[in-house]
Amino acid sequence: MRSKMFGLSLAILGLAACGKTPPEPASQTSETSETSQQKKITHDTRPRTLIVARASEPEWLNPVAGHQHADSDLAMFRGLFKVNARNELVSDMARDWQVTPDGRIYTIGLRSGIKWHDGQPFTSQDVKFTLETIQHPKNHSGFRKNLSAIREVEAIDALTVKIHLDKPFAPLLSKLRMGLIPKHVLEGKDFNTDKFNSTSPVGTGPFKLKEWKRGEYLILEANPDFYDGRPKLDQVIYKFLPDPNVRLVQLKKGEVDVAEIKPRQIAAIKPGDNIHLEIVDTADYRVMMFNLRDPLFRDIRVRQAIQYATDRKALVQGALLGHGYPAYGPLQYNKISAPELTGPDDDPKKSEDLLATAGWVRGIDGIFVKNGQKLSFPLTVPANDPVRQDLAALLADQLHRAGIEVRIQVRDMSGIKIPTLPAYVLGGGIPGEPDEDVYAYFSSSNGERGSNYSGYHNPRVDDLLERGRITLDPEARKAIYQQLQTALIEDPPYNYLVYLKHIYGVRKGVSGFSPRVFGHGTSPLWNIEQWDVERNP
Secondary structure: OEOOOOOOOOOOOOOOOOOOOOOOOOOOOOOOOHHHHHHHHOOOOOOOEEEEEEOOOOOOOOOOOOOOOHHHHHHHOOOOEEEOOOOOEEEOOEEEEEEOOOOOEEEEEEOOOOEOOOOOEOOHHHHHHHHHHHHOOOOOOOOHHHHOOEEEEEEEEOOEEEEEEOOOOOOHHHHOOOOOOOHHHHOOOOOOOOHHHOOOOOOOOOEEEEEEEOOOEEEEEEOOOOOOOOOOOOEEEEEEOOOHHHHHHHHHHOOOOEEEOOHHHHHHOOHHHOEEEEEEEEEEEEEEEEOOOOHHHHOHHHHHHHHHOOOHHHHHHHHHOOOEEEOOOOOOOOOOOOOOOOOOOOOHHHHHHHHHHOOOEEOOOOOEEEOOEEOEEEEEEEOOOHHHHHHHHHHHHHHHHOOOEEEEEEEOOOOOOHHHOOEEEEEEOOOOOOHHHHHHHHOHHHOOOOOOOOOOOOHHHHHHHHHHHHOOOHHHHHHHHHHHHHHHHHOOOEEEEEEEEEEEEEEOOEEOOOOOOEOOOOOOOOOHHHOEEOOOO
């Protein structure tokens, strides 16, 4: 046996839901007036309360059910591993681990003395129960495909677990960052509907649930028995404020302590507002997704023409006000790649030549036409995301000049399935373990119920994705993923647009913000146990 730690890591993401209907939460009162909400939240004078503005609300609180809200998961639930400020994978509830030379058996020792929020001890039985629960086909977990290589999980003793794989699986340790769930609470219960998911979660994290008022807020209180020491804060309150303008107003008024800021909002923050800005480099990209089920985008020359007609530097300046970078591929700011990656960019002549080769000719209004059909398509953007809307508007203008008509549709995305849209402005990207991002989006095995929204199917890409999973040598994996990026540029499922910088407004007196290269959906509260608040009396 040999000790081994892979030099790959993953930012803390809110993972996508598995696509099935989430369990209904227990009946809860729903007052939506801002006045009643502020009475509940802002009149709390305890000195150690952090109030965080969030654009979205969790679907449920079960960390392995899969949803798009990372903050409360990380605060309440912890995994065997985590990432540090350098995006390096390190142990969390794991003490040590060993891997056999063939990469098929992982033996993981657990830290002693860890307790669940109800005081029961955390043991190897909980690890085994979590992994087997995820794998059970009746349970709605978006993590199942991540663990498909696991053949058997053994609880050797109370603090040792052995994981047997059907084949080598290089990303395994990174996958084991997910929050674990307690066997003694959920065994024999319905994983999909139990009250654990909404009103009675039990984790091992630094905070535990105090109150959840649907549509308004979630309150967590400190766990005095947290294994890394009691957190500095007494409680954390998440206020659900989908409108970015409302978030900014409440931040300026001191009704929230932390909020994400959009580039165009920076100018509204004045020196007397007692707010400091944190601007962080990220691996978080925005793309225009091509739906390859649409006949228009099945022609690779049309997709490539759109790539060449896109001026990415202009998008960075116009939509992000310079707070970002041009994007050409999914791993450009991933530790396994390099930012110097380039691709088709701002070459209208090349774009026109590709369309001419594909049989398109300019119409009298300047838009290309083929067989009486205009080169025209709808591009959907979310109604609650002004940055994506700005990107779409600028991109549509660039493509119009190149003879391509884009009809922007701003929509509330509730209940809308992305694979039904011809084109969509999508977000993604992580700084660490590359498999987490590219396999989900581009493997043909994820085309029906997974995150391969574009219906992309490329045998060469499938082969590279599988090789990236079973190859254990870090340098060999790096070469594989560099080949993958090239393949995705040549046969594009997306038109990559920009990488964002994340911008946060933080009230003075709040400490604990620790910048690192964030990914899509990454919360600045990844180290929530280190945050603190000092308020003037």
